[in-house]
Amino acid sequence: xxxxxxxxxxxxxxxxxxxxxxxxxxxxxxxxxxxxxxxxxxxxxxxxxxxxxxxxxxxxxxxxxxxxxxxxxxxxxxxxxxxxxxxxxxxxxxxxxxxxxxxxx
DNA sequence: AGTTTGACTGGAG
DNA sequence: CCTCCAGCCAAAC
Numbered sequence: 704x705x706x707x708x709x710x711x712x713x714x715x716x717x718x719x720x721x722x723x724x725x726x727x728x729x730x731x732x733x734x735x736x737x738x739x740x741x742x743x744x745x746x747x748x749x750x751x752x753x754x755x756x757x758x759x760x761x762x763x764x765x766x767x768x769x770x771x772x773x774x775x776x777x778x779x780x781x782x783x784x785x786x787x788x789x790x791x792x793x794x795x796x797x798x799x800x801x802x803x804x805x806x807x808x
Numbered sequence: 809a810g811t812t813t814g815a816c817t818g819g820a821g
Numbered sequence: 822c823c824t825c826c827a828g829c830c831a832a833a834c
Contacts, residue, residue: 708831730816745831747815764815772815792822812834821825 711739712749718804719750722763725786726802727795729767736804747772763802769795 714737722728730743739745750761755777762781765771770793771778783789787800 711831734816739830741830743816744814744829745816748832749815751815761815766815767817775815778815810834813832814830817827817829819826819828821823 711737711742711745712752714738715746715749716753716757716759719759719761719764721804722760722802724760725800727763727765727769727782727787727797727800728802729797730764731767732802733764743767765795765797769797771795 715733718733718736719728730746731740733746734740734742737746746764750759750764753759753761755761762775762778763785765778765782769790771782779789779793782795788796790796
């Protein structure tokens with residue numbers, strides 16, 4: 704099997720779980736933090752395989768444009784309930800809500 | 809082993 | 822703001 708794929712999926716879940724309420728992260732960010740900057744699409748696939756029932760707040764993950772997933776209509780409502788504001792065109796204001804991981808001094 | 813697909817990205821029209 | 826296009830890379834067929 705491929706330990707890399709399993710590890711990647713595991714790390715992605717770990718990172719997404721660290722995203723605080725009221726904040727969002729992009730697929731590219733998660734992929735980069737996981738150690739694979741070029742696998743943004745894989746992040747989406749993994750989150751999809753995880754499912755919303757998981758302890759991973761996958762609804763806080765949006766694309767680099769601050770837009771919600773095209774095939775997941777409920778996501779927008781979830782973000783709104785966490786206090787995240789959307790612009791008139793329906794995208795998250797990344798300028799204010801993008802999550803920045805805690806830096807180790 | 810070749811082709812298609814995708815919860816992406818950034819730029820162009 | 823919207824849609825389309827090309828680049829990207831691993832998983833699924």
